[in-house]
Amino acid sequence: MKVAVVGGGLAGLSAALDLADGGHDVTLHEARPTLGGAVHTLPRREGDPEPPPDNGQHIALGCFREYLRFLERIGEGGSVRRLRLELPVIDERGRHATIKRSPTALLRYRHAPLRDRLAIMRALLRWSQTPHAETFADELRARGQSDRAIERFWDVFIRPALNLPAEEASAEAGLFTVKTALLGEPEDADIVLPTRPLGEMHGEAAGRALEAAGAAIETGARVDDLDSLDADAVVVAVPPEESARLLGGAGARALADRERPSPLRPAAAARAARSATRQPRALDLQPRPPDGL
Numbered sequence: 001m002k003v004a005v006v007g008g009g010l011a012g013l014s015a016a017l018d019l020a021d022g023g024h025d026v027t028l029h030e031a032r033p034t035l036g037g038a039v040h041t042l043p044r045r046e047g048d049p050e051p052p053p054d055n056g057q058h059i060a061l062g063c064f065r066e067y068l069r070f071l072e073r074i075g076e077g078g079s080v081r082r083l084r085l086e087l088p089v090i091d092e093r094g095r096h097a098t099i100k101r102s103p104t105a106l107l108r109y110r111h112a113p114l115r116d117r118l119a120i121m122r123a124l125l126r127w128s129q130t131p132h133a134e135t136f137a138d139e140l141r142a143r144g145q146s147d148r149a150i151e152r153f154w155d156v157f158i159r160p161a162l163n164l165p166a167e168e169a170s171a172e173a174g175l176f177t178v179k180t181a182l183l184g185e186p187e188d189a190d191i192v193l194p195t196r197p198l199g200e201m202h203g204e205a206a207g208r209a210l211e212a213a214g215a216a217i218e219t220g221a222r223v224d225d226l227d228s229l230d231a232d233a234v235v236v237a238v239p240p241e242e243s244a245r246l247l248g249g250a251g252a253r254a255l256a257d258r259e260r261p262s263p264l265r266p267a268a269a270a271r272a273a274r275s276a277t278r279q280p281r282a283l284d285l286q287p288r289p290p291d292g293l
């Protein structure tokens, strides 16, 4: 089958490779001059310090199985370093504690009082994946967690993992994250770090693998109209707004649904308003990268 893939980010590159490996006649169309999309190395500029900075996927997790499979496929499986999850956390008084997959470490987590630590352990021992609330914070409260435990323990790793505080994250996403980080297979929670420039180990390596697999690559080739493509099937692998524009009616409706106010927001806003009336406390718990980075 003749397939056009629109977008040469990680999604488009891996779709194109799978299709080419499956024996299809693939052409990848990428608007920019280089492949990799959000994951790239910025071009060298005179006067800038060396090496040029990377953008995108700086940290992956061991549970990103498809991403790791993609790296293997493009010959870059050896370009990452795995570290066991160990997050040093420093409180506003400069005291250290560590979040890692160990009951002893959790019981020693000094940023929450002993009563909260015991409640955290109890919740983890009885962990179930079935949500009963909308937000992860409400789910945690239903599981006996205090606001202080949410702020000083759960939020510290939920926030960087989901880009949302527990008050705004969905219960389902929070439950999955905790299960993966603290209760699943140890290697699923590994922190996976690149050891080579992101542009080289993603876009450039994937371009070579695609060409070797017989796919055609067109860079600097923005697609404005899917009907203009000479293909039996099209894979659209571009950001949501651009997908909606390219897909027309159905895509635009999906985008409108996505932009409708989230049912989570009013609950989160109401709680934020309530907590704003409480006495503010100085708290700046900062997760730090593991030692040696």
Ligand SMILES: Cc1cc2nc3c(=O)[nH]c(=O)nc-3n(C[C@H](O)[C@H](O)[C@H](O)COP(=O)(O)OP(=O)(O)OC[C@H]3O[C@@H](n4cnc5c(N)ncnc54)[C@H](O)[C@@H]3O)c2cc1C
Pocket (backbone or CB within 6 Å): 006, 007, 008, 009, 010, 011, 012, 029, 030, 031, 032, 036, 037, 038, 039, 055, 056, 057, 058, 059, 060, 221, 222, 223, 224, 237, 238, 239, 242
């Ligand atoms: C600063 C930053 C840091 C990040 N850090 C991490 C991290 O540490 N860990 C992590 O897991 N994730 C991280 N991410 C997220 C991760 O990089 C992205 O989720 C992922 O790269 C998205 O890939 P994609 O293929 O879906 O989209 P994109 O990378 O956006 O690719 C879409 C491609 O489509 C092209 N395109 C768009 N419109 C058209 C068109 N009409 N015709 C042809 N081509 C078109 C674009 O040029 C682009 O190359 C980060 C992202 C950013 C921006």
